[in-house]
Amino acid sequence: MQIFEMLIEWVSLHWVTISVILHFSLSLVTSLHVLLFKENERTSLAWIGLVIFSPFVGSLFYWLFGINRIKRLAQKKHPQILKEDFRCQEKPIQFHKLPKKWHSAIISGFTIHPVNHVSNNTVEPLINGDIAYPAMIQSIHSAKRYIVLSSYIFDYDSLGRLFVDALAKAHQRGVIVNVLLDGIGIGYSWHKSDRALNKMGVKTARYLPVVSFTSIRFINLRNHRKILCIDGDVAYIGGMNLTKNNVVKFSVHPIDDVQFKVTGPVIDQISQVFKEDWFFATGELIEFPSYHSVTSEQTNEQSVIARVIQDGPDENHNRIRWTLINALVCAQHSVKIMTPYFIPDQILMSSLHAAALRGVCIEIIVPQHSNIPFVDWVMEANFSRIIEHGIQIYKNKRPFDHSKIVLIDDIWSFIGSSNWDARSLEFNFEINLECYDEVLNTKLTDMFTLKKHNSIAVVADEINGLPIYKKIRNNLFRLFSPYL
Incomplete structure (x- = not known):
């Protein structure tokens, strides 16, 4: 007891020296980690500055938000033996009679992500929850063998309860149901959705739960994928969460969005992403049914050539x-981008400017007001840099538009869950479809054009006429754009 009292007295006398030594030691270790593992020079310098000039707090923020530990963890939990046949690099690259100008893109694309394009798919855009949700629920009701569902947000509102009820009924009739929810996203519903599903016997899992007794979790790494696959016959992917706000007709705070109904062999690639995520979250390897073609005749509707691109802070x-x-x-002719958050890094921005300098018409639609005000400020700070070389930006006057599509020329479409910001491209687990099809491209171009008609163009006079306090505010928040 006396030794303990002496220790307390010694600490009370030397606490300043102890704090300085601890801060110096922790800052040194943290800064060395930044130097060894951070690739971006600007963010590395910012982290080191924060660590040094914010004693303990800076280091705490770095270890919570600045480390990509999943990259190493995924290598351990996703051994290559679990990868499916479509990942095998021995398969020859297939061009599917696509225009020759895209052959080099397919070759380099296979090097980026060694998954082949497959033909005979259909991809149907479903605009807003008014159309998408009834189709998804009907497919759940028609399920006979297996359902897998992954969502970032699964609200337990009037819409969420319809999904809970449909999944529970499928489970009761003998269908195997697996529901994967993000550890942070499920908090939007106060965990009511997964509790309701578990109560009805539906198996759920959380991807990177905030609290874990087996490993340290980092709340900046999130599973942002939206996947619904049923029996290997039909799949749905896109950017649409499960919330009544996407039912625009009846919502008080409507959110415009688009989900895609997919059929064809590319479903196997979509379900494989879920299988890997489920294995990562639970350690359980599920056997989801493979796609089986019902007919050998290809129709115009089955003309989409597509493949999955998965991304995340891991091996992908x-x-x-x-x-x-x-x-x-x-x-060569046009680039059309629709995204709720447009904060591209310097490499992507340079690629867009390079295309514009070649005479390519580049049009970008963002919301006039998103659901995150400081992201709007950052986008506004970047407008003057973006519109250089003739790039055109439009602000959609509709209620918040969460749609995510990229269209190039008259054949290439890129759809899915990813945004054009650091959060999506650096820290989130995302899934997109890379598609080649003129009919799909035309449908999405029509949707883009319709939204552009309801938008206002960003012009230089508007940017230059902003009050000085707004310019300062916007550019101040722009400094933090790599972390938003």
Whole structure:
């Protein structure tokens, strides 16, 4: 007891020296980690500055938000023996009679992400939850063998309860149901959705739960994928969460969005992504049914050539970014981008400017007001840099538009869950479809044009006329764009 009292007294006398030594030691270790593992020079310098000039707090923020530990963890939990046949690099690259100008993109695309394009698919855009949700629920009701569902947000509102009820009924009639929810995203519903599903016997799992007794979790790494696959016959992917706000007709705070109904052999690639995510979250390897073609005759509706591009802070890091850069190099006439958050890094921005300098018409639609005000400020700070070389930006006057599509020329489409910001391209687990099809491209171009008619163009006079306090605010938040 006396020794303990002496220790307390010694600490009370020397606490300043102890704090300085601890801060110096922790800052040194943290800074060395930044130097060894961070690739971006600007963010590395910012982290080191924060660590040094914010004693303990800076180091705490770095270890919570600045480390990509999943990259090493995924290598351990995703051994290559679990990969399916479509990942085998021994398969020859297939061009599917696509225009020759895209052959180099397909070759380099296969190097970026060694998954072949497959033909005879259909991809149907379903605009807003008014159309998408009834189709998804009907497919759940029609399921006979297996359902897998992954969502970032699964609200337990009037819409969420419809999905809970449909999944529970499928389970009761003998269908195997697996539901994967993000560890942070499920908090939007106060964990009510997964509790309701578990109560009805539906198996659920959380991807990177905030609290874990087996490993340290980092709340900046999130599973942003939206996947619904049923029996290997039909799949749905896109950017649409499960929330009544996407039912625009009846919502108080409507969110425009688009989901895609997919049939064809590319479903096997979509379900494989879920299988890997489920294995990572639970250690359980599920056997999902493979796609079986019902007819050997190809129709015009089955003309989509597609493949999955998965991305995340693991072995698939940067694959969506490089896929976009790869496609932009091939653009000859037009590039159309629709995204809720447009904060591209310097490499992507340079690729867009390079295309514009070649005479490519580049149009970008963003919301006039997103659901994150400081992201709007960062986008506004970048407008003057973006519109150089003739790039056109439009602000959609509709309620918040969460749609995510990229269209190049008259054949290439890129759809899925990813945004054009650091959060999506650096820290989130995402899934997109790279598609070649003129009919799909035309449908999405029509949707893009319709939204552009409801938008206002960003012009230089508007940017230059902003009050000085807004310019300061916007550019201050722009400094933090790599972390948003």
